[in-house]
Amino acid sequence: MGVSQRAPLQSRAPTIWDASNQSGQQLAQVILAQLVENGADIDISGLEFDFVRSIRVWDVRRYSHRERGRDDDCSESYNMRLGTYGTQGEFGWHRTTPAAAPQWVLPTRRCSSSSWRRGVGVEWEDHEGNHGYEWVAY
Template identity: 65%
Template sequence: MIHYYSNVEGADMRSHRLRNWVSGAALAVFSSIAPQVVKAYPVDCAILLCLAGGWPASAECAHARAVFIRRITPWPIEPPLQIWRCPMGVADRAPLQSVPPTILQASGLPGLDPSDLIRVNAESGSADIDISGIEFDFVRSIRVWDVRHYSHRERGEDGDCEERFSMRLGTYGAQGDFAWHPATPSAAPTWVLPSRSCSWGSTRRGVGVEWEDHEGNHGFEWVSY
C-alpha cells in the first residue's frame, strides 16, 4: 500500500528567483525538442519540472510522478530523479509551443533567460549544467530511505529490548549525483519508522522517498514490501 503526505510550509523563505526558475528551465530543458515530437520528451525533464512545481495536475506530471515512484519500488531500487538523462545545458531557446503546456503551467511566471544557466563540463551521473545554486535545492531535498529490515522487541527470558536494522539512505549531491549511505533508526523520520518503542513489537520493511518542491512544500511516499 502506498501512502502520500504533503505538508505546506514556509513559502516566503524562498526568493522570487526560485519561483522564476521553473519557467526558464522549461525553455532550457526542452529547447532541443521539435514541436512534432513533444510527446517524446525525456521523462526526467518532466520529473524535474513537475517536482519543482509541486506535482501540478496534468497528464504529463501524473506520468512523471508515477515513474518517480516506480523507480524506488523494489526491485531494483533506482534514483527517482535521474537528472543526467535530462539535457538541460543546451544553447538554443525553444519555442514555447514545443513545451508541453501543462508542464509550463507549473511555473506560474514567465521567462528566466536560459543563458543564465551556466554550462559546466558534465560527467556521467550528474547534471550538464551547474545546479549548485539555491534554485535547485529541491533536487538535493530528495531522500530515499531503504529499510531492508527493522525490528525492536523483547527477546530472551530477561525481556531485554533488542533493536535490529538494515537501512541505507540515498541522497543527491551538489550536481545531482546520487549516492547511497549507511543509515540508522535515529536519523529516520516518523513516516519511515512510526515507532521505535520496544512495546511496538512490529517489523518494518519498505522503501520511501521524500522531497520538497521549489517553495519548500514537503511530501513523501512509502512503499511497503
C-alpha cells in the same frame, strides 16, 4: 569592429536534442545514454535547485524490534540506507540507523510488541519549502 558570427542554433543545442527524431522508449534510452556519456549540461549548484538536494530516499531492507529475554530487553535489528543528491545532482547511498529516520519511515521503535518494517520512502521539499513524502511497503 567586425560582426560576430554565431553558430546556427542546431549546432549550439545540447547533444540530447540530437535524439529528437526518435520516439517512445527508444528516445528515453538515447537520452539516458547521452546523459551518462556527457553528464548534465547545466549547473545546478545554485539555491534555486535546493529542491533537488532535498530529495532523500530511505531504503529499509529490514527493520525489526522485539522483547528478548526475561529482563524485557529490546532487540533491534536493521539494514537501512539513505540516498541523497549532491551539489550537481549526483546520487549516492549511505548506511543509516533507525535513530536517523523520521517517524513516517519507522512509526514506532517501542519494544512493547514485535514490529517489522520493510519498504522504500522518498521525501522532498518543493520550491516553496513544502515537505512531502511517500512510503511503499514491500
